[in-house]
Amino acid sequence: MSSKLDQLKSMTDVVADTGDIEAIARFAPQDATTNPSLILKAAALPQYSGLIDDVVKNTLHDADDPIQLQSAATQLAVEIGAxxxxxxxxxxxxxxxxxxxxxxxxxxxxxxxxxxxYQTKGIDKSRLLIKIASTWEGIEAAKVLEQEGIECNLTLLFSLVQAAACAEAGATLISPFVGRILDWHVAHGAKPANANEDPGVQSVSAIYSYYKQHNYKTVVMGASFRNCGEIEALAGCDRLTISPALLSELKEDNGDLPRRLSPEMSFASQAKISINEIDFRWAMNEDAMATEKLAEGIRAFAADQVKLETLLRGWNRHV
Known part of the structure; x- marks a missing residue:
């Protein structure tokens, strides 16, 4: 029997959740996704030192200028993405x-x-997803960008109301965070007996069901996995973005991997959610997990953005 990774690829588009080029080449995913934390990790790899040299020389003329530092960090993310x-x-x-x-x-x-x-490097926007946090403001930004033909990936998504708002905005793709939902529930005393009882798995399954029932075209891409059990419980989801460590586990496992999600499945009926800013903010206010994990995720990504800029500032002094 083929590996679970190969079986998964037959029913789900597998995405590499990394900025490590060697890992991407090894697992041959369909897509790849990065974030400030992953770019920071990638910047520490020897194969990227030449890219960093070029970015610092070409864009960071004043290492104490916060605008130039932010611009250099964005340029580095694009260089790695390219x-x-x-x-x-x-x-x-x-x-x-x-x-x-x-x-x-x-x-x-x-x-x-x-x-x-990206376009200055000859890469068309059809190869890109602009990743934006699923705040109300982020969803509104994605609506405008999508209308301009710029496809978006709405990230840090923890609730059905966020997912519903993203779909109504016409977002190309959402990234519900399975593992971080589990983390919150475990921290509050929950201990799911198996992957099917995992609250992160249940959340993504509910979002997938909601989208298919109401014929939304927005792609559901489960993200932030803590173990292979979560991934296997979502086999058949539109896309799954998976870390190199878990991709390796799946590649080495030749057990059977049954499909768990399919557009043809019979789902429990879910009424369509009416979305406006007031209702969105109230629903988030009432969902402590989603509110706390969204804020925590933004803080963590912002902190890693600052660390990346600090790295570039220090690099500048040695170039």
Missing amino acids: EITKLVPGKVSTEVDARLSFNTEAMINEGRRIVQL
Whole structure:
């Protein structure tokens, strides 16, 4: 029997959740997704030192200028993303600076800028997804970008109301975070007996069901997995973005992997959710897990963005 990774690829588009070129080449995913934390890790790899040299020399003329530092960090993310496009046949996700997560206009402008930077390297926007946090402001930014033909990946998504708002905005793809949902429930005393009882798995399954029932075209891409059991419980989901460590586990396992999700499945009926800003904010307020994990995720990505800029500032002094 083929590996579970190969079986998974037959029913789900597998995406590499990494900026490590060697890992992407090894597992041959359809797409790849990055974020500030992954770019920071990638920047520490020896194979990227030449890219960093070029970015610092060409874009960071004043290492104490915060605008230049932010610009250099974005340029580095694009440089790494451009290398990844050579290895995957599909799309590469590049994230907007998390510090802009509550500024719609700034996110729109940053999304446009990322696309322009890729285009100067000969990479068409059809190969890209602009990754934006699923705040109300982020969803509004994605609506504008999608209308301009710039496809978006709405990330840090933890609730059905976020998913419903993203679909209504016409987002190309959403990334519900399975593992982080589990983390919150475990921290509050829950201990699911198996993957089917995992609250993160249940959340993604409910979102998948909701989208299929109401004929939304937005792609559901489960993300942030803690173990292979979560991945196997979502086999058949539109896409799954998986870390190299878990991809390796799946590749080495030749057990049977049954399909768990399919558009043809019979789902429990879910009424269509009416979305406006007031209802969205109230629903998030009432969902402690989604509110806390969204805020925590934005803070973590913003902190890693600052660390990346600090790395570039230090690099500048040695170039």
